[in-house]
Amino acid sequence: MFPAAFDYAAPATLAEALSVLKQRGDDAKVMAGGQSLIPLLKLRFAQPALVLDIGRLPGLAGVKRDNGHLTIGALTRHVDLERDTELGKTFSILPEAAHWIADPLVRNRGTMAGSVCHADPSGDWGSVILALNAELVAQSSAGERMIKAADFFKGPFATTLRPDEIVTAIRIAVSSAASGGSYQKLERKVSDFATVAVAVQVEMDGRKVARAGIGLTAVGETNIKAVAAEKVLAGQEPTDEVIAEAARQAAAAAEPKDDIRGTAAYKKDVVRVFVQRGLKAAIGRAQGGKA
Numbered sequence: 611m612f613p614a615a616f617d618y619a620a621p622a623t624l625a626e627a628l629s630v631l632k633q634r635g636d637d638a639k640v641m642a643g644g645q646s647l648i649p650l651l652k653l654r655f656a657q658p659a660l661v662l663d664i665g666r667l668p669g670l671a672g673v674k675r676d677n678g679h680l681t682i683g684a685l686t687r688h689v690d691l692e693r694d695t696e697l698g699k700t701f702s703i704l705p706e707a708a709h710w711i712a713d714p715l716v717r718n719r720g721t722m723a724g725s726v727c728h729a730d731p732s733g734d735w736g737s738v739i740l741a742l743n744a745e746l747v748a749q750s751s752a753g754e755r756m757i758k759a760a761d762f763f764k765g766p767f768a769t770t771l772r773p774d775e776i777v778t779a780i781r782i783a784v785s786s787a788a789s790g791g792s793y794q795k796l797e798r799k800v801s802d803f804a805t806v807a808v809a810v811q812v813e814m815d816g817r818k819v820a821r822a823g824i825g826l827t828a829v830g831e832t833n834i835k836a837v838a839a840e841k842v843l844a845g846q847e848p849t850d851e852v853i854a855e856a857a858r859q860a861a862a863a864a865e866p867k868d869d870i871r872g873t874a875a876y877k878k879d880v881v882r883v884f885v886q887r888g889l890k891a892a893i894g895r896a897q898g899g900k901a
């Protein structure tokens with residue numbers, strides 16, 4: 611199928627892009643890597659009057675570390691994160707999750723921020739940013755605001771981003787505590803979206819879990835932050851019983867549907883098993899000094 615007709619603009623600067631969005635935000639669609647938007651245009655599920663291509667804006671690609679934060683620019687592609695060996699030493703969940711996304715073609719063009727803004731409940735990055743308690747830097751011509759990952763997803767393919775805003779970066783606080791993460795994904799075949807996936811990040815305080823972050827993929831209307839499960843772990847030694855209880859709470863938070871990928875009951879049980887596995891892997895990495 612061919613897309614409906616649309617105007618196309620590729621501004622040279624962020625300021626110019628924001629000014630276009632201020633005027634035409636309601637009938638425009640931002641395009642970064644185009645890996646989700648172009649299929650939507652072709653299927654005519656999206657028919658914007660204007661496609662605003664931000665793919666070549668300067669200064670928005672790459673990962674920086676400053677003031678205790680990791681800042682992932684909005685044009686950082688999945689492949690950039692997958693291959694970042696330095697990042698793997700501190701936030702191994704990022705290259706690990708990147709490797710699970712789609713196939714090399716999509717990973718070479720698609721961006722982490724684009725995936726998060728697309729807000730597909732089956733998207734992998736949504737759960738990762740929930741587990742990491744990340745923030746999104748949203749910029750409009752009126753200024754900048756930070757949106758917590760937990761406040762970002764409103765429903766399937768819907769976020770709290772305003773039509774005049776562009777996400778310019780994803781920010782993650784870097785902890786001085788021993789920390790580790792893991793992304794566990796079940797897919798029917800290579801490059802498929804998740805049947806179920808789970809993101810886990812822990813910070814340790816000696817033998818106890820100081821903080822745990824858990825995000826669930828493809829088991830609800832949005833990526834889900836498993837808050838009750840996180841609370842089970844906070845301040846506790848991660849014994850088998852504590853981990854099993856956290857995994858049960860995460861499964862209880864999941865709201866999957868029966869579909870061709872499996873029954874709701876099966877998916878809930880995969881959540882339980884993956885949270886157990888993910889926690890053990892993340893804690894092992896934190897204690898072994900590898901993120």
Ligand SMILES: Cc1cc2nc3c(=O)[nH]c(=O)nc-3n(C[C@H](O)[C@H](O)[C@H](O)COP(=O)(O)OP(=O)(O)OC[C@H]3O[C@@H](n4cnc5c(N)ncnc54)[C@H](O)[C@@H]3O)c2cc1C
Nearest residue numbers: 640642643644645646647712720721724725727733734777
């Ligand atoms: C064959 C195939 C397999 C896939 N498999 C997976 C998979 O296994 N797991 C997975 O998670 N995803 C998968 N995807 C989805 C895809 O990887 C991501 O959704 C995609 O990479 C999004 O990034 P993008 O830069 O291409 O965004 P685009 O397609 O350019 O944009 C997506 C949406 O986000 C908005 N947007 C993009 N960037 C910004 C920004 N900076 N600020 C504000 N709004 C913005 C756009 O307006 C649009 O609504 C797959 C896609 C394909 C085609």
